[in-house]
Amino acid sequence: MLGAQMKAARVSRGLGLRELAQQLGMSPSSLSEFEHGKSRPGSERLRALSAALEVPIEQDPPTLGLLSFRHWRDYGVLEVDAVSQAGLDLFVERGYHGSTMRMIAERCGITVAGIYHHVPSKHDLLVRVMRRAMTELVARCEAADAEGVDSEERLRNLVESMVLFHVIRMPWAYVVTNEARTLQGVAATEMLEGRRHVRQLFEDAVAGRRGSAQRRVPDRVTARAIVTMTTSIPDWYQDAGQPEPRLLALQYIELAEGMVHH
Known part of the structure; x- marks a missing residue:
């Protein structure tokens, strides 16, 4: 609904999609997806849209969770409950389908019956682990993006944030990358929205870095390639x-900047 309202306000002002996107440092495709209700920009971009079009923003929808850190580059040791840690370890070692609730209970040193007092099912445990990881990933990327004073710094910050997360939180990142298709129902949609949001941050930064220059490889393809090379880090370095x-x-x-300028 908000996207449709902003589209109507944009059209009434005689603003083209590409023109408004360029003013706000977004890619035209990201703005188009928002106007058609397929995605929602980050809080900074949403406030900029609201100010440019004079359309008030309704209360933000529920997020993946609350997370606080001093700076997006600073990482501490995660305090995780024993059941989540055991599930994470086994999902990395054996995969989701190769792990059982009995194995998780044994890893925690509790009974199988006791494990169900902590989590209703193995799927719920996977959701808990992936939600924790995706919450942190999205929050750090948003903070890195917001700190950039221009498109060049935004792209550099985003790449650095993704690499730091996928190295420092490697087990968590590994599960998010490799078990995404295992999720069902609302959880699957939730994780997909998180991934789309991160992708849009990169796409906006790439589009802003290139400006109006035409490239053989579109902005969206370039942005996805950059994201993919960072999310594959756990697959290459896990062992x-x-x-x-x-x-x-x-x-x-350096690789990302070369891709943008190619």
């Missing part, structure tokens, strides 16, 4: 030792 996070981030930033 090969953990790389130095900031060094890898610098290398991936």
Whole structure:
């Protein structure tokens, strides 16, 4: 509904989709998806749209959860309950389908009956783990994006944020990447929206970095390629030792900038 209202306000002002997107540092496709109710921009972009079109914003929808940290580059040790930690460890070691509630109970040192006092089902435990990971990923990417003073810094920050998360939180990132198709119902939609939101942040940064220059490879394809190379880090490094996070981030930033300018 909000997207449709803003589209009507944009049209009434004689603003083109591409023109407004460029003013706000968004990609035209991201703005179009919002106007058609397929996605929702981050809070910073939403406030900018509201101010530009003079359309009030309704209360934000429920988010994945609340998360606080000093800075998006700062990581501490996660305090996780024993059941979630056991589930995370087994999902990484054996995969979701290769893990059982009995295995999780044994890893925690409690009975099988006792495990159901903590979580209703294995699927609910997977949702708990993935929601915790996706909440942190989205929050850190939003903070990194908001800190960028221009499209170049936004892209660099986003790439660095993604690399840091996928190295430092490697087990969590591994489960989010490899078990996404296992989720069912509302949880699947929730995780998909989180992924789409991160992708749109990258797409907006890429579009802003390129400006109006025409490229053989579209902005959307380039943005997805950059996101994909960061989310695949756990697959490449899970069994090969953990790389130095900031060094890898610098290398991936250089790769991303080369892709944008290609």
